[in-house]
Amino acid sequence: MKNVFISIIVSIAIAASGYFIGQTMYNAKVAINTAEVKGLAERKVKADLVNWRLNFKVASNNKEDLSKLYSDAEKIQEDIITLLLQSGLKKEEINIGVISYSPIEFRDRDQKLVDQQHQLSNDIEIQTKKVDLISSVRSSMNKLIAKGIDINNFEPEYRFTSLNDIKPDMLKEATQNARVAANEFAQNAGIKVGSIRSAIQGNFVIRDVGEDYSDTKKIDKYVRVVTSITFYLTD
Structure with missing residues (x-):
């Protein structure tokens, strides 16, 4: 009888342990x-910031014209800056580069020099938060281009x-x-x-x-x- 009672207790214990194991597995799965x-x-x-770059150049086939070219470049630069300021930009929004000299040679198939060009150019960069203003300012550059001034009016870059x-x-x-x-x-x-x-x-x-x-x-x-x-x- 004692052995039977022990067997029942063990069976209950095993069943109970099986139930708790099953619940643990179920809860873990959930x-x-x-x-x-x-x-x-x-x-x-x-956009709240715009970067815009202009480039202008003057050139001649005669090196003797360099002095005049410098004078012309400085005058063009002055005209561009004046126009930018009149259009609503501020001096601190305009960065003026340095006028640079570039000699260009033209040669034939035998590498014989047939012509040459002496070129002066400069970059003017604008950085401003006046993003709505740039479109009209770019258009105003046409006034100088109409005068025969060689200006590269680059696409502005609008940034957020x-x-x-x-x-x-x-x-x-x-x-x-x-x-x-x-x-x-x-x-x-x-x-x-x-x-x-x-x-x-x-x-x-x-x-x-x-x-x-x-x-x-x-x-x-x-x-x-x-x-x-x-x-x-x-x-």
Whole structure:
């Protein structure tokens, strides 16, 4: 009888231990059930800085004209600066380079010198936050070009430099959008979304509106970030 009683106790103990092991395995399985979703946040922004470069040159085939060329170059430079200031730019926004001399030789197939050119040129660079002003200022350069002045009017580069100001709100929005996506998945599956297990922040990408790659051609731009978030799922 004693042996029978001991056998019953052992059987109960084994059954109980089996139950607790089963519960532990079940709870562990629930705990690692997760859903990974992506959250997108996008903002339309406006460039807040523009870099623009002008280049002008004067040239002659006679080296004896160098003195006059320097005088002409200085006069052209003065005219450009005056026009820039009259258009609304400030002196501190204009960086004037140094007039440089470049001799150019033209040779035939036998490397015999057939002609030469003596050229003076200079760069003028503008950096300003007046992004809306540059378009009209660029157009004003046509007045000097119409006078026969050789000016290269390069495309301006529009930049958005205030990304850090909008990062926190965009990351918050991306996280909220990720949770919305997770809730939709969980609702269809008859479960609930719990806390965040892990999160990976994607890179912030700036693109010109209507462009796939460029980020400096236009004043209007889009900023976007995609986050990958893993949520715990519960019953």
